[in-house]
Structure formats: C-alpha cells, structure tokens
Amino acid sequence: MSTFPGGTSLSFLDIYDDAAPDGVVGGSPHVHLASTECYVVVGGKGELHTVNLDGCREIALGHGTVVWFTPGTIHRAVNHGDLQVIVLMDNAGLPEAGDAVMTFPPDVVADPDRYRAAATLPPRTTEAERAADARKRRDLAVEGFTRIRDAIRAGDQEPLREFYAAAAALVQDRAARWPAIVRDGPLSRAETGLAMTSDLTVGVAGHLERAAVFQAPEPAPERAFGMCGRLRPYAVDQAVADKEHSS
Template identity: 50%
Template sequence: MVSGAPKPPPAAPLPGAVGLSHIGAYDWEAADGACGGSPHVHLACTEAYVVTAGRGAVQTLTPEGYRETDLAPGSLVWFTPGTVHRMVQRDGLRVTVLMENGGLPEAGDAVLTFPPSVLADPGKYAAAAALPAGEGPEAEEAARRRRDLAVEGYLELRAALLEGDARPLLEFHRAAARLVAPRVSGWERLWRTGALAAAERTGARLAALAAGDAAHLAGARVEAAVPARRGGYGMCGRREEYELPGAAPPHREG
C-alpha cells in the first residue's frame, strides 16, 4: 500500500451491478431442426447479447409476434422482461451476456417454456428444470431433456403467435409470475444491495462533487476476475461464470 493512503474499501461490484457470463451456444438439434438452447423468459431483468465469435440467431416471442434476429461478431441485441428468447447455433456462436440486476437471474428470475401442465405444478417444474451435479454424461443428458421440454412448450407458443393469437403467451407470462412469486422478496433484497445500492452510490458521489468534495476519489482501486467455472450446462449453452464482488452465487439453471 502507498504510504499515507487510506485503507482500501470493500471490493467493488461491476459497473451498475450487472451480471456477466460467456456462452457457447449448444449445437444440439431440436424437434424443429434448429440447434441451440432452452427457450425461457426473465420476469424482472433486461438481457443483452454481445456476439464475440461465430454465427447464429436469437428467436424471440413477444405479444407483438415472433422474430428472429441474426447474430454475428460485433452484434448487440437486448430484450426486456417478458421476451421469450431462444439462442440458435449455426457456426461456432459465442456470446457475452450482460444481465440487468446481477444476482436476480442467478436467484431464479428465469422460467423455461415448459408445457402448461408442468408450469402449473411447482414441484413438477422444479424437477424438470433441475440438473445433476457435475458436468459428465448424466448432466448433459439431463440438459438435453430440459431443453427439449422447453422447446416443446415454446413451439406451441410460437405457432399461436404466427396465427395472430397472443393469448397462450400471455397465459405463459401469468403462469411464470405465479411460479416465481414466492421468490420475489429475496429478489428485492438482492436488488436493494445490488443495482439500487449502485445507483445510490452514484448519487452520493455527485452530491460530493457538487460540494467540491473529492474524498471518495482517494478510495480508487482496480479489480480483476477470471471465470471461476467453465463449461457448466446453462439454459442456452455451455457457460463461463464469474464469482464477482456483491453478486449472488451462480444459479446453475442459467
């Protein structure tokens, strides 16, 4: 430590308390012939894809209809809560994912598009979404089964939208909201200590600067991290995850 410098503050979170991971999209073929991940939705968080390699697409369902957005190196696409999304692999697709409210998806803000009979039963949903520990053949087979069940429900939602009927998607939204309702109080605590706290820190800095107070700048520091877990089976593909200051432990369904 430099002589006369103050004691370093606690480790700083990523800017804005966002979540960060890297994904190599699955190349497993699904029932409709497309290769890729498990369609799902976030209920509280906006998500962004920054494409770093390869080619593919993201298929999305909203009340406005079905859309497929091509992905290539340099592409940036983001989607708001309620957007059902499915990452499609075409040729070595690699994506860096930025997630609003880092910690919330890891705490369960991600609902797979399982058929209605599964979504209606929290026990059935939990069993269908769970993966065994480890990364061996058993885990891969479970991830494939989970993906295929999500695609089954997704294709029904997509078919209805293509016929101009948004009602099944809106009912899926309602079922997803009922499913996660017991978790929301925990999400609020994560938001208050994460994204909200980050915004409040900025407000305090602006107030200090307006008063000519530069004391907080003496706490300047540099942080660095490397992926703490590589190759886990996520919803969209194989994941590289970070353990970041202030973030919740990675949720293995992501």
C-alpha cells in the same frame, strides 16, 4: 457489495450445438421475469429468436452484434456455427435466485413440483449424462415455446398471457427475497453514483481518494450446463482491489 458496473453479472456462453426436435440447433427458450439480458457476440454466428406480445423476431447474430431484451421477452439462442457470446445480466444474482422460467408446456409450468423436476439437472458422474439431461430439458422447453410462438404468429396472444401468469405464480413465493438483491446490487450502485455526482456539484471529491482497481477471479475451467449453452460465469462479486503493483 460488488463494485462491478451497474450491479450486473458477466458470463461467457458457448451456445449448445445440437439440434432440438424441431431441427433448430441451440439453447432452451426461457424468459426472465425481472431482469434485462444483453448478448455481446464475440465469435461464430447464429440468431436470437424472441417472442413477446409485439410478435416474433429472428435477429441475426455475428461477431460484434449487441442485442438486449427486457423482462417478458421469451428468447431462444440459435447456433449456426461456434456461436459464442458474453452475457451481461441485469440484477446480478437474481437469475440464479429463480428469475428465469423455461417455456415448458402449460401443465408443467402450472405445477411447481413438476416444473422443478423438469428444470433441475440431476447430479451425474459423466459429461455425456449431464449433456443428455440438459438436452432433455431443452427439448421440453422447445415444445412449449413452439406452441406460444405459433399462436403469436397466428394473432392469438392468449397462450403467451397464460404463460406469463403461470410463470409469475410459479416464482411468487421465492420472489420475496428478490427486492433485497436489487437493493444491494443495481440500486446501491446507482445511489453511490448519485452521491458522487451530488458531491461534485458543490466541489467535493473525496471519493477520488478512494479509487481502486478490481480484478475478478478467473472462472472455473469447467463449463456448466446453462439454459442456452455451456456457461462460465465470472464471480465479479468476489473481486478484490488489485494492490499487487502499488508502489
């Protein structure tokens, strides 16, 4: 079980720096169905474009900006120059298990086979080929995103509601594995905290004698092609207690 705070995950993200067909530079619009995501901006500048039933927002991003968004918020990271963020993701392991759904056009999201084909980056031998595949996937997500965004701006919520329904249907089968991820992650960390605070109310503090320092392994030098940009996740679930300097 990971001891990382809150059962969250941590990644460094360099937002894509090429333009989509609509001229906007940045990543693939998508939504998380069960996880809250947080951006901590550590370099560059840009914007976060969001869409939900409350409307559309364009939030300026600069060094030190902290912004987070709950499940159901379609989001698109926009790069105005060297935008770099630290991503804190709720429910570590859940996004990798399929919690994220990209805003492909309705006919793609409604068909699991077509969605899988569009969302999966095929194995490639060169960096340029992988980048081209990621760009093609991003551009298809932008196509669906602009349709939903423009409808919301016009006061029409139906395309977004239809996307929500299609996204939920798309993940229904694999969602059976998700409660275990939440139980073993954030719920377990919360229960541990609750037990410690309950012990302290009666003067018991045995957990202090089990104190430890953990350090995550360095992320791989290769940056993966994520939805929003080039991604370097930290394997915080593989951290071990640091006893190197113990006396």
